[in-house]
Amino acid sequence: MELLVLVEHRRGEIREVxxxxxxxxxxxxxxxNSRLNTIILGKNIRDKAEVLARYADRVLMxxxxxxxxxNSDLYQQVxxxxxxxxxxxxxxxxxxxxGVDLAPSLAVSLNIPLITDCLDLDIQDGQLTAVRQMYGGxxxxxxxxxxxxxxxxxxxxxxxxxxxxxxxGEIIELPPPDIVEPVKKKFIEYVLPKIGEVDITSAxxxxxxxxxxxxxxxxxxxxxxxxxxxxxxxxxxPIVDKGWLPPDRQVGSSGKTVKPKxxxxxxxxxxxxxxxxxxxxxxxIAVNKDPNAPIxxxxxxGVVEDLFKIVPILTEKIKELKKKTS
Amino acid sequence: MEIIVCVKHVPETAxxxxxxDKTGRDIEKSGLVFDINEWDDYAVEEAIRIKEKLGGxxxxxxxxxxxxxSTLRKCLAKGADKAIRITDKRINxxxxxxxxxxxxxxxxxxxxxxILTGAQSSDDGYAFIGPALAELLDIPHVTLAKKIxxxxxxxxxxxxxxxxxxxxxxxxxxxLITIQTGINEPRYVxxxxxxxxxxxxxxxxxxxxxxxxxxxxxxxxxWIHVSEVYIPSIERRAEFIRGTPEEVASxxxxxxxxxxxx
Ligand SMILES: Cc1cc2nc3c(=O)[nH]c(=O)nc-3n(C[C@H](O)[C@H](O)[C@H](O)COP(=O)(O)OP(=O)(O)OC[C@H]3O[C@@H](n4cnc5c(N)ncnc54)[C@H](O)[C@@H]3O)c2cc1C
Numbered sequence: 001m002e003l004l005v006l007v008e009h010r011r012g013e014i015r016e017v018x019x020x021x022x023x024x025x026x027x028x029x030x031x032x033n034s035r036l037n038t039i040i041l042g043k044n045i046r047d048k049a050e051v052l053a054r055y056a057d058r059v060l061m062x063x064x065x066x067x068x069x070x071n072s073d074l075y076q077q078v079x080x081x082x083x084x085x086x087x088x089x090x091x092x093x094x095x096x097x098x099g100v101d102l103a104p105s106l107a108v109s110l111n112i113p114l115i116t117d118c119l120d121l122d123i124q125d126g127q128l129t130a131v132r133q134m135y136g137g138x139x140x141x142x143x144x145x146x147x148x149x150x151x152x153x154x155x156x157x158x159x160x161x162x163x164x165x166x167x168x169g170e171i172i173e174l175p176p177p178d179i180v181e182p183v184k185k186k187f188i189e190y191v192l193p194k195i196g197e198v199d200i201t202s203a204x205x206x207x208x209x210x211x212x213x214x215x216x217x218x219x220x221x222x223x224x225x226x227x228x229x230x231x232x233x234x235x236x237x238p239i240v241d242k243g244w245l246p247p248d249r250q251v252g253s254s255g256k257t258v259k260p261k262x263x264x265x266x267x268x269x270x271x272x273x274x275x276x277x278x279x280x281x282x283x284x285i286a287v288n289k290d291p292n293a294p295i296x297x298x299x300x301x302g303v304v305e306d307l308f309k310i311v312p313i314l315t316e317k318i319k320e321l322k323k324k325t326s
Numbered sequence: 327m328e329i330i331v332c333v334k335h336v337p338e339t340a341x342x343x344x345x346x347d348k349t350g351r352d353i354e355k356s357g358l359v360f361d362i363n364e365w366d367d368y369a370v371e372e373a374i375r376i377k378e379k380l381g382g383x384x385x386x387x388x389x390x391x392x393x394x395x396s397t398l399r400k401c402l403a404k405g406a407d408k409a410i411r412i413t414d415k416r417i418n419x420x421x422x423x424x425x426x427x428x429x430x431x432x433x434x435x436x437x438x439x440x441i442l443t444g445a446q447s448s449d450d451g452y453a454f455i456g457p458a459l460a461e462l463l464d465i466p467h468v469t470l471a472k473k474i475x476x477x478x479x480x481x482x483x484x485x486x487x488x489x490x491x492x493x494x495x496x497x498x499x500x501x502l503i504t505i506q507t508g509i510n511e512p513r514y515v516x517x518x519x520x521x522x523x524x525x526x527x528x529x530x531x532x533x534x535x536x537x538x539x540x541x542x543x544x545x546x547x548x549w550i551h552v553s554e555v556y557i558p559s560i561e562r563r564a565e566f567i568r569g570t571p572e573e574v575a576s577x578x579x580x581x582x583x584x585x586x587x588x
Contacts, residue, residue, distance in 0.1 A: 070493075096488065101485075104453075104455075105467065108461040113550065114454070115549070117453065133451070134451065135339045135449060136339065138339060139346075139353060139555050139556070141450075141556075142554045146550070188493075190491060191491070192490075230588070238507070240508060241508030242511070253488055283587065286564065301565050301567055302565070303566070304566065
């Protein structure tokens with residue numbers, strides 16, 4: 001059998017989710033006695049293909065300037081043909097901004113069952129099963145996919161630990177493909193994040209607020225605590241979405257990745273997209289009134305309590321302490 | 327501009343303790359408060375703003391039971407012109423592929439320039455319906471939009487990538503765009519406003535009206551099937567600090583002092 005992993009790369013770098021998928025792919029390939037293929041579309045990508053050859057049995061490469069930038073329209077046309085030719089039992093694509101733009105329409109056009117945002121997956125007797133999260137990570141689900149000769153799955157980033165590659169895969173350069181369908185979508189440019197006034201990635205102490213802060217008027221409460229601790233205020237996405245704090249304060253997959261000495265999470269549920277940005281902090285303390293909030297699965301210490309009862313007292317006590325020691 | 331917005335009526339689960347229901351395949355939903363999916367709320371707002379600027383009509387569509395009418399009413403109160411609910415008991419066990427098919431059958435018969443959906447729903451989070459629907463309708467799509475601007479017969483969209491990066495893409499109309507949170511500030515509607523919208527009609531459609539057979543919907547037509555849901559076993563559970571707020575604060579200080587943080 002054949003397995004296929006789509007390489008995700010941007011601005012000269014292969015994205016980590018690729019190696020995570022290739023690690024999973026190798027595990028499934030060994031178990032099912034399959035061949036692991038990976039495909040990379042891009043411009044001037046020979047060096048990348050050589051890196052990838054350590055991770056897959058075959059690297060399919062299309063080096064063509066039309067693929068300099070990701071475009072799901074173009075990718076879909078090319079991948080449809082590759083999938084028809086290679087006939088992989090499973091095609092893996094990252095559940096990323098690129099993957100979510102590509103996989104659903106690709107699957108529909110090929111009429112191949114797709115399962116998105118998988119944390120884990122397995123093939124037994126030609127049947128695909130997967131594990132996913134629901135309800136912001138509070139519930140897990142095991143799913144069966146309708147029996148088929150081919151499946152597509154998108155894989156959540158940052159869940160599988162990528163292992164080093166030690167294979168010597170073959171690199172096969174494919175000829176530039178014919179693009180037959182009209183391309184209705186066109187890449188124009190990247191927009192880089194604005195450089196903010198604070199750099200939360202270099203702070204030793206972060207006090208992070210989530211939707212549990214309830215109102216913009218309550219933010220000074222957390223800010224005061226951050227200041228007293230000698231730290232900086234950070235937040236989850238809804239706080240930025242509401243315009244209460246600027247985007248450079250956001251922690252998570254679409255914000256910053258931080259590793260402070262202390263991460264104090266106040267009223268943050270711990271959705272995956274948030275956790276991926278802070279789980280490697282040295283000390284995580286979370287305050288949340290819901291004992292089942294997923295944040296408690298990554299926190300070292302947890303407080304099940306109304307944050308408004310804890311924060312003022314904590315601030316006061318630290319102030320006292322600082323007075324004593326100074 | 328004729329705009330269609332697909333919305334979903336979902337339970338709010340962030341602050342409640344969830345239980346597994348009798349089937350073992352979903353959570354117990356009785357007692358939960360339902361509302362419009364967060365991403366869809368931004369999509370409806372965006373549609374109404376486009377209408378306010380360029381003229382036209384906004385039609386909201388949902389697949390769901392009568393309960394979902396409260397979400398549709400909310401959209402009407404915000405400024406949507408028409409609401410359609412596709413409803414049928416046989417749809418209950420459908421996966422997102424079937425839902426996309428049902429939506430495409432409904433929308434095929436309607437005039438439109440632009441379709442908006444949320445980037446994903448907060449309950450099962452597949453992030454599938456939008457682009458799948460676009461493919462079924464044979465129109466282009468852009469996902470995760472953070473900004474939309476019109477230029478002749480095309481749209482310029484800023485889409486969100488990872489780590490705060492965005493890309494700008496141009497797509498021809500008609501097109502489908504999925505909306506990411508934070509693109510705008512959804513307006514608030516009062517209870518009074520919703521009451522007023524009670525007068526607006528919600529059109530209901532069944533799968534027979536759409537010419538779909540029973541085997542095309544429900545489990546039989548689905549790609550994926552939930553076999554079991556469970557509350558995750560925890561690999562690394564926090565150590566809980568208990569006591570009065572006073573005691574908790576003291577313990578937190580002890581911990582951070584012992585770690586040399588302060
Ligand atoms: C493509 C994509 C990218 C994303 N990127 C990011 C990202 O970079 N960063 C990010 O954070 N999110 C991101 N998200 C959103 C993410 O999925 C969640 O929606 C978000 O993290 C939830 O934020 P929250 O925890 O603050 O809010 P909620 O999930 O609503 O949680 C609020 C929490 O506060 C608690 N609470 C309420 N009141 C109190 C109180 N008085 N005292 C104590 N606790 C209280 C509740 O119990 C609850 O657990 C992204 C989503 C998508 C689809």
